[in-house]
Amino acid sequence: xxxxxxxxxxxxxxxxxxxxxxxxxxxxxxxxxxxxxxxxxxxxxxxxxxxxxxxxxxxxxxxxxxxxxxxxxxxxxxxxxxxxxxxxxxxxxxxxxxxxxxxxxxxxxxxxxxxxxxxxxxxxxxxxxxxxxxxxxxxxxxxxxxxxxxxxxxxxxxxxxxxxxxxxxxxxxxxxxxxxxxxxxxxxxxxxxxx
Amino acid sequence: xxxxxxxxxxxxxxxxxxxxxxxxxxxxxxxxxxxxxxxxxxxxxxxxxxxxxxxxxxxxxxxxxxxxxxxxxxxxxxxxxxxxxxxxxxxxxxxxxxxxxxxxxxxxxxxxxxxxxxxxxxxxxxxxxxxxxxxxxxxxxxxxxxxxxxxxxxxxxxxxxxxxxxxxxxxxxxxxxxxxxxxxxxxxxxxxxxxxxxxxxxxxxxxxxxxxxxxxxxxxxxxxxxxxxxxxxxxxxxxxxxxxxxxxxxxxxxxxxxxxxxx
Numbered sequence: 001x002x003x004x005x006x007x008x009x010x011x012x013x014x015x016x017x018x019x020x021x022x023x024x025x026x027x028x029x030x031x032x033x034x035x036x037x038x039x040x041x042x043x044x045x046x047x048x049x050x051x052x053x054x055x056x057x058x059x060x061x062x063x064x065x066x067x068x069x070x071x072x073x074x075x076x077x078x079x080x081x082x083x084x085x086x087x088x089x090x091x092x093x094x095x096x097x098x099x100x101x102x103x104x105x106x107x108x109x110x111x112x113x114x115x116x117x118x119x120x121x122x123x124x125x126x127x128x129x130x131x132x133x134x135x136x137x138x139x140x141x142x143x144x145x146x147x148x149x150x151x152x153x154x155x156x157x158x159x160x161x162x163x164x165x166x167x168x169x170x171x172x173x174x175x176x177x178x179x180x181x182x183x184x185x186x187x188x189x190x191x192x193x194x195x
Numbered sequence: 196x197x198x199x200x201x202x203x204x205x206x207x208x209x210x211x212x213x214x215x216x217x218x219x220x221x222x223x224x225x226x227x228x229x230x231x232x233x234x235x236x237x238x239x240x241x242x243x244x245x246x247x248x249x250x251x252x253x254x255x256x257x258x259x260x261x262x263x264x265x266x267x268x269x270x271x272x273x274x275x276x277x278x279x280x281x282x283x284x285x286x287x288x289x290x291x292x293x294x295x296x297x298x299x300x301x302x303x304x305x306x307x308x309x310x311x312x313x314x315x316x317x318x319x320x321x322x323x324x325x326x327x328x329x330x331x332x333x334x335x336x337x338x339x340x341x342x343x344x345x346x347x348x349x350x351x352x353x354x355x356x357x358x359x360x361x362x363x364x365x366x367x368x369x370x371x372x373x374x375x376x377x378x379x380x381x382x383x384x385x386x387x388x389x390x391x392x393x394x395x396x397x398x399x400x401x402x403x404x405x406x407x408x409x410x411x412x413x414x415x416x417x418x419x420x421x422x423x424x425x426x427x428x429x430x431x432x433x434x435x436x437x438x439x440x441x442x443x444x445x446x447x448x449x450x451x452x453x454x455x456x457x458x
Contacts, residue, residue: 006421007413009349013356014405017364018398020357025394040394047402059350063357070317070329072266075226135230136273136306142280179395186399190406 012048012056016063019044023068036168042085042176043183049093050105050184051191057089076135080120080128088116088173105184106177113173121166125157202258203325209438210252210323215332217439221446222320228450229312234458238308244449245312254322262318263311270310277303326358335433348424356412364401371400 019041026039041064049057065078072078092112096105133140140157147154147164154160184191205211210218232238249259263270278299286294321329334351341347372382375396382393 005413006416006423007409009353010356010412011406011409013353014360014364014409015402016353017357017360018401018405020361021364021368022398040391043398044402059353063353066354067357067361070321071262072314072317074266074269074313136276136310139280142276145280146276175391179391179398182395183398183402187402190403 008052008056012052012059013063015044015048016060016067019060019064020067023064036164038168038172038175040176040179042088043180045085045089046093046176046180047183047187047191049089050096053097054090054093057093058086061085061089076128076131080123083123084116084120084169087119088112088176091115102181102185106181109173109177109180113170113177116173117166117169120169121161124165125161129157202322204254204258204322206253206323208251208253208323210248210319212436212438213323213442214433214435214439215324215328216336216433217435217442218320218324219329219332219336221442222316224443224446224450225316226313228446228453229309231450231453231457232305232309234456236456237453237458238305240449240452240456241312242308245315248319249315252319252323254319258322259315259318262322263314266310266314270307273310274303274307277306327355330355330358331429331431331433348427360408364405367404368397368401371397 022041022044023039026037042061045057045060045064048060049055061082065082068081069075069078088109089112092105092108095108095111098104129140129143133143144154144156144160147160151163154163213221229241232241249256278295280299286296287300288295324332330351333354334347337345337347337351372380375393376382380393380396382390382397384390385393
């Protein structure tokens with residue numbers, strides 16, 4: 001096994017701890033059902049991935065969600081969060097590392113947002129919603145009825161995904177990107193990794 | 196911010212003395228077999244099993260209740276959802292479009308027990324096991340993955356450091372928030388955009404602090420001779436005892452009982 005830098009590992013661990021804390025600052029969006037909450041915990045993972053490559057970002061997502069799963073005693077939401085966050089981070093920082101400029105970061109995060117929103121919509125339809133319905137003991141129609149309270153145009157699972165999950169993930173990606181840019185700009189002088 | 200994580204409650208009990216590996220495997224299996232329950236006897240059995248675990252642990256009930264607080268919303272939410280949207284059989288009462296059937300009520304009670312039992316079991320694990328023991332146990336349980344070149348040791352180290360520094364970072368976050376509030380920043384009021392913007396001056400110093408801390412910690416560890424997994428010795432060795440086997444045997448027995456009793 002390749003010997004890894006201790007400092008890099010510790011930085012990734014501390015960024016995971018920050019990400020875990022930020023998970024608690026979640027907030028709902030208007031017109032989107034309450035069970036979809038925006039949290040900004042992908043930002044520390046993004047910073048880790050900018051510094052040490054996409055894999056470091058995935059590690060931050062993993063550590064953050066494992067701790068959260070232990071505390072909450074739930075698994076599906078954390079697994080979904082892990083996949084959504086990892087997709088966004090891997091795509092955006094893969095593109096970022098081609099140029100390592102503000103421009104490549106913006107293009108990367110745009111692509112990351114689209115990939116995340118697209119894949120998560122499909123995953124929600126086939127995997128996440130059916131799983132939730134099974135574990136929490138309600139049917140998909142019940143979740144749809146609940147979503148109807150937030151947005152009256154929702155009447156079945158497809159419309160729930162097109163009108164709630166898809167815009168939710170796009171907005172989430174945009175918010176994270178908009179907040180990540182000034183943070184990246186201010187941290188830039190310190191992001192020399194030399195590790 | 197009140198977080199239960201790392202809130203190990205030191206007591207002298209059988210549950211505390213169990214090998215963390217046994218507890219991790221036990222909780223893992225338990226989380227799976229909970230889904231076998233589907234009628235009154237099986238849910239009652241789960242409730243009794245979980246309650247006896249809590250009783251054996253000597254952990255005061257208020258710690259368990261505190262661990263439930265963050266998920267209370269989820270439980271109430273699922274209860275209401277199940278109670279009001281399960282339209283089977285005759286209604287107990289009707290109020291406009293709201294309708295409560297006895298089948299819906301029973302379903303809601305079952306799902307609430309399921310969630311409660313799951314959360315109490317994982318909370319009990321973190322309340323009776325130190326974060327060091329949890330990561331140590333995880334590292335040893337995952338060690339077969341080393342053959343697949345998965346860096347188990349590094350991952351366990353990162354988990355341990357993250358867990359160790361969560362309380363420290365909470366403190367630091369509060370300090371930064373106070374400092375920024377003194378400069379006129381607002382975190383809890385204002386529009387969504389304003390609140391989201393307020394997060395930038397909160398995160399930047401938090402990240403800078405983390406980079407600095409990582410550098411210092413890495414230097415301190417290397418100065419004390421840390422060189423990773425290879426050739427590392429341990430001060431505390433995990434030892435599998437009879438009680439650990441008993442725990443796993445009782446889980447196996449519970450599984451058999453659940454399979455036998457479920458409808």
